[in-house]
Amino acid sequence: MEPEDYDRLLADLRPRPTSEVVGLEAALGRRTAHEVRAPQSVPRVPTSAMDGFALDAAALAAARSGGEVSVVGDIAAGRPYVVLEQGTAVRVMTGAHVPSGAEAVVPVEFTDAQPAGGVPSTIRIADLPADLPSGWNIRRVGEDVGAGTVVLAPGDLITDAGTGLLAMLGIAAVDVTRPLHVGLIVTGDELGAPDAVVADASAQSPAALILNSNLPMLEAAIASAGASAHTRVCGDDPEAFLQVLEELSADTDLVITTGGISQGAYEVVRSALEGAHSTFGRVAMRPGGPQGHGRYRGTPLLHFPGTPAAAHVSFHLFARTLLGAGPLANRWRKAVAAGDDLSGHPRGVSLRPGVFTPNGEVEAMPRSRLHDFARADAIIRVPRAPAAFRPGDVVDILPC
Ligand SMILES: Nc1nc2c(c(=O)[nH]1)N[C@H]1C(S)=C(S)[C@@H](COP(=O)(O)OP(=O)(O)OC[C@H]3O[C@@H](n4cnc5c(N)ncnc54)[C@H](O)[C@@H]3O)O[C@H]1N2
Numbered sequence: 323m324e325p326e327d328y329d330r331l332l333a334d335l336r337p338r339p340t341s342e343v344v345g346l347e348a349a350l351g352r353r354t355a356h357e358v359r360a361p362q363s364v365p366r367v368p369t370s371a372m373d374g375f376a377l378d379a380a381a382l383a384a385a386r387s388g389g390e391v392s393v394v395g396d397i398a399a400g401r402p403y404v405v406l407e408q409g410t411a412v413r414v415m416t417g418a419h420v421p422s423g424a425e426a427v428v429p430v431e432f433t434d435a436q437p438a439g440g441v442p443s444t445i446r447i448a449d450l451p452a453d454l455p456s457g458w459n460i461r462r463v464g465e466d467v468g469a470g471t472v473v474l475a476p477g478d479l480i481t482d483a484g485t486g487l488l489a490m491l492g493i494a495a496v497d498v499t500r501p502l503h504v505g506l507i508v509t510g511d512e513l514g515a516p517d518a519v520v521a522d523a524s525a526q527s528p529a530a531l532i533l534n535s536n537l538p539m540l541e542a543a544i545a546s547a548g549a550s551a552h553t554r555v556c557g558d559d560p561e562a563f564l565q566v567l568e569e570l571s572a573d574t575d576l577v578i579t580t581g582g583i584s585q586g587a588y589e590v591v592r593s594a595l596e597g598a599h600s601t602f603g604r605v606a607m608r609p610g611g612p613q614g615h616g617r618y619r620g621t622p623l624l625h626f627p628g629t630p631a632a633a634h635v636s637f638h639l640f641a642r643t644l645l646g647a648g649p650l651a652n653r654w655r656k657a658v659a660a661g662d663d664l665s666g667h668p669r670g671v672s673l674r675p676g677v678f679t680p681n682g683e684v685e686a687m688p689r690s691r692l693h694d695f696a697r698a699d700a701i702i703r704v705p706r707a708p709a710a711f712r713p714g715d716v717v718d719i720l721p722c
């Protein structure tokens with residue numbers, strides 16, 4: 323099974339997020355719970371796109387034939403509106419409310435007026451384009467955003483530009499999804515805490531030989547995905563594992579486990595859950611081939627392999643789908659390959675760490691260890707052999 327097919331199977335496990343209303347200052351990086359519609363138009367009134375003079379049709383005609391036009395007022399952006407009398411002009415600044423009846427705003431450069439200083443009492447205009455479109459340099463009401471337009475869809479990430487957009491529309495608070503609570507159980511009798519003393523390799527203590535990289539790595543990945551992590555470490559005893567899962571699943575929206583799912587003698591996760599709660603199998607991909615998923619008392623479960631590079635890739639491919647990023651099939655982006663030729667593996671999709679070159683192409687690292695992914699900008703998807711890519715070919719990448 324290809325990674326995207328497996329990912330589709332996981333869709334039913336997606337937790338339903340709840341929502342909360344937050345102020346704009348706390349909205350950055352959150353996702354909208356509902357669509358957001360513009361409560362008002364932008365601009366709200368016709369506004370000038372240029373510093374210049376608003377003229378009605380009669381004044382424009384007079385100016386075209388070389389006549390002087392009287393200037394009857396001055397409007398800066400946000401300042402009170404001035405009535406445009408027939409056959410006259412009003413000085414307007416960019417963003418100013420253009421008086422009704424104005425046919426066009428003529429930029430100051432087309433006139434004999436000085437750009438700065440007081441308002442001239444009259445202006446002359448030279449070299450006006452022959453066919454001025456009606457409303458030249460006047461931004462119509464709702465030209466940027468019409469009242470009622472959907473400006474953000476449900477699930478959209480609120481970015482810095484999105485924050486500005488909401489402020490522009492007078493929206494001070496927004497309904498966003500609450501961070502999901504994700505349980506993480508990292509399994510293996512052999513694991514030592516990252517600060518454990520690394521003993522001599524010949525020593526008897528296994529905990530000193532393999533340090534627990536998956537826990538801090540996936541805790542960080544969960545936080546980067548906007549969720550909160552609740553972590554536990556567990557040995558290879560299935561009963562003890564079930565006890566940890568029982569506790570953790572009661573208060574979490576999703577539980578991720580690592581390790582103990584392949585063909586070995588101490589596959590704790592598999593022996594505790596297979597049949598009753600979870601299914602285990604192999605996805606045609608490397609790293610990360612062994613995978614499992616299920617539910618425990620309703621709480622969705624994802625089971626990742628213990629090998630650190632496999633756990634890393636599994637999170638980006640599959641956990642992100644359940645944490646609101648959308649189906650894997652929709653998340654691949656395109657990039658131009660650089661560096662050496664890339665050949666597919668005969669048994670499945672290869673997921674290779676890739677680094678962006680200064681000119682924006684992507685170059686695969688020679689190997690796919692955690693050490694390589696730690697420096698990568700993206701995961702490159704190399705389909706199964708005989709697929710092969712040469713420099714200049716377009717490849718699928720997942721930013722990570
Ligand atoms: N006979 C077979 N053996 C294996 C197969 C297979 O198909 N047949 N698949 C291999 C592949 S691919 C992978 S990936 C691993 C996955 O095995 P598990 O999920 O059961 O993981 P473990 O055996 O528990 O651990 C694998 C490896 O990773 C180390 N590990 C585990 N957790 C952590 C952690 N939190 N931090 C750092 N390192 C960790 C663990 O000590 C093992 O060395 O199975 C292959 N075998």
Ligand code: MOO
Nearest residue numbers: 609610611629632
């Ligand atoms: O899933 Mo494994 O060895 O391919 O890392």
